[in-house]
Amino acid sequence: MVICMDFDEKLQVLVSDAIFECEGGKSVSARAVQQVKEQMLQESVYHAKVAGGTMPLLKTLLTNACIKNCHYCPIADYCDHRVVSFKPYEMARLFMAMHKSGLVNGLFLSSGIVRDPDTTQEMINETAKILRTKYGFLGYIHLKIMPGASLEAIKDAARWANRISVNAEAPNEHRLKQIAPDKSFQKEMLPTLEGISHVITQKRLEWLERKGKVQRTGKGWLADLDELAEVHLLPVLSSTTQFVVGAAGESDKELLQTTIQFYRQFNLGRAYFSAFRPICGTKLENAPAQMPIREHRLYQADFLLRRYGFELDQLPFDEHGNLPKDVDPKLAWALQHPERFPVEVTKAEREDLLSIPGIGPETAERILKARKEGVLLTAHDLQSLGVHLKRAAPFLTLHGKPLTEEVSVRKPEPKNQLRLL
Numbered sequence: 001m002v003i004c005m006d007f008d009e010k011l012q013v014l015v016s017d018a019i020f021e022c023e024g025g026k027s028v029s030a031r032a033v034q035q036v037k038e039q040m041l042q043e044s045v046y047h048a049k050v051a052g053g054t055m056p057l058l059k060t061l062l063t064n065a066c067i068k069n070c071h072y073c074p075i076a077d078y079c080d081h082r083v084v085s086f087k088p089y090e091m092a093r094l095f096m097a098m099h100k101s102g103l104v105n106g107l108f109l110s111s112g113i114v115r116d117p118d119t120t121q122e123m124i125n126e127t128a129k130i131l132r133t134k135y136g137f138l139g140y141i142h143l144k145i146m147p148g149a150s151l152e153a154i155k156d157a158a159r160w161a162n163r164i165s166v167n168a169e170a171p172n173e174h175r176l177k178q179i180a181p182d183k184s185f186q187k188e189m190l191p192t193l194e195g196i197s198h199v200i201t202q203k204r205l206e207w208l209e210r211k212g213k214v215q216r217t218g219k220g221w222l223a224d225l226d227e228l229a230e231v232h233l234l235p236v237l238s239s240t241t242q243f244v245v246g247a248a249g250e251s252d253k254e255l256l257q258t259t260i261q262f263y264r265q266f267n268l269g270r271a272y273f274s275a276f277r278p279i280c281g282t283k284l285e286n287a288p289a290q291m292p293i294r295e296h297r298l299y300q301a302d303f304l305l306r307r308y309g310f311e312l313d314q315l316p317f318d319e320h321g322n323l324p325k326d327v328d329p330k331l332a333w334a335l336q337h338p339e340r341f342p343v344e345v346t347k348a349e350r351e352d353l354l355s356i357p358g359i360g361p362e363t364a365e366r367i368l369k370a371r372k373e374g375v376l377l378t379a380h381d382l383q384s385l386g387v388h389l390k391r392a393a394p395f396l397t398l399h400g401k402p403l404t405e406e407v408s409v410r411k412p413e414p415k416n417q418l419r420l421l
């Protein structure tokens, strides 16, 4: 196909193909993809969630050509679509023009796979290198790592990026084959995640070395174990992955099992879940869309695993390995475990405070601090510390007394309780 488009035209096509990947924001339907294609250049700006707000990113592809045949993807090789590509210097120049005009503060760059993973990765890396070295851009850059990219290519991406990620798409080999027959979970995804993990660990150790907290020796690193225990919290390079939810018939349990494995084994910072929506012209165009609530429940469960200390076997999966849709997983767990409640908030350990619906990690810390200071006396005190009283009241006591009479409590639906209990 002959391509004769100016920068803006090229970008319009590429950003519209890029939006089916997400970073803590929302992904969109095929109809929305088409609408975006018809909109102006400004639509290429994507507002990613960051601590304390959002950041406008240029989220785009270097090329929408791809040699792979993923069944859900509108730019797969078998799809009939207009192919356009940027050269690294073109993309860098265009990004800087948008940045200077105040439209974007960061770049999220991905690509279809051309020729092989390393060739593509080199072009992605080259774009970031031009931004850092030629234009002196110091802001946020998120680079996609192509599944199957070599360790050298991953290391090079890590030189220029703040965040790197590879899309796992599915939780295991069997599921991946159903939606992406020419990708391999074992031979591409896991080695790539391992490479990313290795690179991130090195970056973090180098950061600690600069701070004088670890020492490099001939055989490796001499480190304070306490420092290493906190290493995943360091403000250095981070990694994420994304799953397409529901396209391969997988259960929530399969997705969360793999997510935990990635957190523990591969230094993963965050997993993103993108509910499958069929796109016209793809092999899965007639497959049913997944309800957004499934995506939402997965995020809630993921949060319980990462921040609340829940284990996978504590999550309230049904007989098919799926989370309840009609009630959030923490409330469902609490309703399934009446023997654990009520919790006396003036005496409970952090773990027990965290088991109460309506109390999150920050609130639990505030309660522990308030207890030490002796200022935890009334329901109002709890509320001012951040406790969601209506949710929490049925599950706690304060100085031995229930709060249900002081608070107008919306009790969980009886039918839910019956089903869950």
Ligand code: SF4
Binding pocket: 066, 067, 068, 069, 070, 073, 074, 075, 076, 077, 111, 112, 113, 180
């Ligand atoms: S690898 Fe698969 S999901 Fe990624 S661009 Fe190519 S066809 Fe689409």
